[in-house]
Amino acid sequence: MNNPMNNDNSTSTPDHPQGQGAANGDVAAARPDTGEPIIRFEKVVKKFGDVTVLDELDFEVRKGEKVTIIGPSGSGKSTVLRILMTLENINDGVIYVTGRPLWHEEKNGELVPAAEEHLREMRKEMGMVFQQFNLFPHMTVRRNVTEAPVQVLKLSKEEANERADKYLELVGLSDQSDKFPSQLSGGQQQRVAIARALAMRPNIMLFDEPTSSLDPELVGEVLNVIQRLAEEHDLTMLLVTHEMQFAKQISDRVCFFDKGKIVEQGTPDEVLVHPQEPRTQEFLKSFIEQH
Numbered sequence: 001m002n003n004p005m006n007n008d009n010s011t012s013t014p015d016h017p018q019g020q021g022a023a024n025g026d027v028a029a030a031r032p033d034t035g036e037p038i039i040r041f042e043k044v045v046k047k048f049g050d051v052t053v054l055d056e057l058d059f060e061v062r063k064g065e066k067v068t069i070i071g072p073s074g075s076g077k078s079t080v081l082r083i084l085m086t087l088e089n090i091n092d093g094v095i096y097v098t099g100r101p102l103w104h105e106e107k108n109g110e111l112v113p114a115a116e117e118h119l120r121e122m123r124k125e126m127g128m129v130f131q132q133f134n135l136f137p138h139m140t141v142r143r144n145v146t147e148a149p150v151q152v153l154k155l156s157k158e159e160a161n162e163r164a165d166k167y168l169e170l171v172g173l174s175d176q177s178d179k180f181p182s183q184l185s186g187g188q189q190q191r192v193a194i195a196r197a198l199a200m201r202p203n204i205m206l207f208d209e210p211t212s213s214l215d216p217e218l219v220g221e222v223l224n225v226i227q228r229l230a231e232e233h234d235l236t237m238l239l240v241t242h243e244m245q246f247a248k249q250i251s252d253r254v255c256f257f258d259k260g261k262i263v264e265q266g267t268p269d270e271v272l273v274h275p276q277e278p279r280t281q282e283f284l285k286s287f288i289e290q291h
């Protein structure tokens, strides 16, 4: 696998905002580079029993790109993210992340199923924010953010605390660090979940319907944080959402999924405003009628 991105020390993280403007606190537009994809699905098949959820899916995301996946319920959107996070295995095909096979390892020039150690290593490339926050209820906000950096990355407590301070500030929760999740609103809990994912300094952030379990008045605060991340940092972001207006604002590319395949993809304007495929048109029409 001769991929220059494997040795790319310039890979940006939330610590390394892109562009000079961003470093000064200005908003820099996210501009994906034209290099190798950071995520590549090649003919990926995922089945649950007899049901084919991903049907020979080909899909790419470039470094720094902000991609939104939309589509009807059950079309396989969350499954794409869960497979990337190594929470679900695949039945066929290959996935590459930063040029390395995710679910496989190369042995004697052949791809064989990956051992747990490889998966653990690959997992560090990605952070995921779930619909249901998934915070540890018995840990303070600070501990929720420091736990994985200490346990997985073997950071000292001091280093992990510094990171927690930084990312809790980024999500606007510096003053809540000693509270427990149950003492926070849903929007605050989701912002802790974002800080927790960022504290692992992933190159890729996966958001699985991050606002769909929030009361409507709390959606905005979470979207604002995600929007700031998208605008000010060179993170690669893959987002599943039903927030069409938000998708329009932050995405470089929108993919419309149906029945485990990409039916249509393009700029937000192409897919959300001027969709060409009848299935996309129907989906957006019924979406508008329901909202």
Ligand SMILES: Nc1ncnc2c1ncn2[C@@H]1O[C@H](COP(=O)(O)OP(=O)(O)OP(=O)(O)O)[C@@H](O)[C@H]1O
Pocket (backbone or CB within 6 Å): 048, 053, 071, 072, 073, 074, 075, 076, 077, 078, 079, 080
């Ligand atoms: N662990 C599982 N076991 C069995 N079937 C599953 C499992 N996870 C997902 N599925 C099925 O796979 C299909 C795709 O699910 P997925 O959650 O990816 O859809 P989705 O597009 O994200 O839908 P939604 O918008 O409702 O979240 C659905 O039919 C779902 O019932």
